[in-house]
Amino acid sequence: MSVALELQGVEVRFGGLRAVAGLDLHVRTGTIHALIGPNGAGKSTALNSISRFVTPVRGDILFEGRSILRFGPHRMAGLGIARAFQNLELCGRLSVLENVLVGLAAVPSRGRGADRAAAMELLDRIGLADEARVPAERLPFGRQKQLDLARALASRPRLLLLDEPAAGLRNRDIRALDAMLLDLCRRDGVTILLVEHVMSLVMSVADRITVLNHGEKISEGSAAEIRTDPRVIAAYLGRAADVAA
Amino acid sequence: MRRTALAVVAAAVVAVPLLSTDYGVYLANTLLVSGVLAIGLDILLGLAGQFAFAHIAFFGIGVYATGLLTNRFSLTFPLPLLVGATLATGVALLIAIPALRLRQVYLALTTYAFAAVAQWVFHSWDAVTSGANGLRMSPTVLFRWHLIDDRDAYPLLVVIGLVMVGARALLENSRLGLAMKAVHESEPVALASGIDARRTKIVAFGISGCYAGIAGGMLPLFTSYIHPDTLGLETLVGILTMVVVGGLGSTWGVLAGVVVMGLLPELLRDLQVLRELVYGAVLMLAVMFMPRGIAGLAHRSAS
């Protein structure tokens, strides 16, 4: 199995703080890989360094065998890496359709009509087609997160980076997300790197899980292996029950 | 509703030279120039969301370049205007490249400083601009004709205005326009979607500068004199007021703002002392009570 994404000793610093400390990571093509860990473990920072919103002081990041560190964040979509955001980041006053069209920016245009049709198709898939003309900020929270995901998918990425897609969602929506991620991975062959706190989602979709604490990898393996790893349980302390769930 | 509005505007445009006094035509000409200036400023401010004050300097470059080329070489229209617009665009791009490295506040301050320096240059470069004496500009040459008065210039100005409004509409619906809106709304989303935010802003700056340069080139079509004092912050604030009162990001709103704020001083002419006071108050009240300007009001009453 080939490796889609490889992190080699990546270190990210904020002032004196080492947010990510020498992280090695291999994400295999066509899998869902989850990055978990307590708050402040450096998961989001690791994700931000892959989408090039932050630059590591040391180490290298390879996508499909090529280093991406010399590219700026706006080059990622064109290379095949898309990301969704943890906090609601949308073009709030633009319409739902326009938000998806923004996501098409990295794809060569096939004309205005074709672009719109492609965007509508995506909206149809996530069930937002009826709200296409509504300003994005008017959508309920869960729908806004879906829209963010749709925007990310518009560029037809081979690697999708998701930062807490389930945060704030109701159980019903989490189940839908679960199905959607699996569908994306199995049917469309998208590799997914997922940072997530909602363990039920992680345990059900992730092929492989990496656990971070204080910016370092403390464990890696399948869901079953992680669940029983004493180091993981120790790191989560009071949340051990949550992991086991 | 929309069709009626368009018909009314078209009728007004045709009626001006037929029915109006000379002064009325002159006023319409200045409104057309303001309109192009305001739409250009709105591309930067309302579409791309960049707060910069250099617009008036690009306008000045357009005026002087066009005026001087006509004076010295008697070039036929539209060559001087095109040279002026190119020059303004070039300077705008040159300014944008370093200035856009700065965060918003510094961008505003740096471009403000640039506008002040440009005005100082217009004022002091005697050899070229005739400095504080102002510049006399000879009538525009159009092939074999000379445009002498406001009525001669009006149809040309209308055509330029229409072209610029049309270009704005094309931009609105293009990928570039969408990229500008995305940068305005959320830079992280724009970047993550593959939009080069920096390049988009620089292009917005250039297009905005081009509009200002063209507006500058329109002025010598009907005026014969330019003084550097009119190329200062006051004029820019006037244009900013039109954009803000009309509604950032909406072409029709901005044009409505141009008409309303452009005619207000005429209504206040008997109250010269009150002009500044009223202007300032309108500006403050507009941002307080009409956050999306006339365009927002129209939108609300329509829905």
Place this chain on the structure above:
Amino acid sequence: MGLLAQALASGVVTGAIYALIALSLVIVYKSTDVINFAGGDVLMASCYVALLALISAGLPYWASALAAVGAAAVIGAGFDRLVLERIGRSVRGQDVLVAMVTATIGLSYVLKGAVRLLSVSSEVRSLPSQFLGPPIILGSVILLRQDIGILATAAITGAALFAFYRFTRLGRGMRAVAEDPRAAALIGIPIVRMRMLSWAVACAVAAVAGLLVAPKILMTPDMGIIVILAFAAAVIGGFTNFPGVVIGGLLLGIIENLVACTSRRKRSRWRRSSSSWWC
């Protein structure tokens, strides 16, 4: 040498005034993220308040000065509370900055327009200096009492600001709101009131600068243009750092005096209206 020392001394005096105005701008920027384009006009308006109090109301100087500073504080607080607060609630995202800065431009015009309505503004005036007496001569440097007074007042104002922000509960609260409004709100600091107070303090500081500079220059409703140099001082100083801004102001004052005294070139109208009142 003597010329240089003189330029340096005069530069420090003008620089002190720039520094005060720049401090006013920075206080506003730090507390509300707004560039106050009306800063110079608040200064101008408060000078006219002092002039009115002195001439029309016949108040003693100290009372007039107090009235000027008080009026500036009221203008600042009122503007923040009535205008900026409202904009902050109704405008979203990046357009907030545009709307708020536009509002300060509006305020600038309102103040200029209002002052022009006063009959005193049609004649050129000056405020009387409070520091009279023969100049003091130190070697080759001549120091006007007025300049020493300006320097002392500016220094006292600066020190008072520093002490206020450093040692008083209120000052620390205002600083906390400027640093991180969300955190400040969480620990129960009333941010709306603190912002309003910041505007009041900032405008009061501008008024002090106005009272210091007005005896040296001709008062006109356009004298607020001096704010451009204060912006430059603030930018040199980094715009958010108080000591840096003071140094920026002093530096700018010194540089300008050196330039003005070494190359006395033809002065254009533009220069006269904005910057060359010290030589």
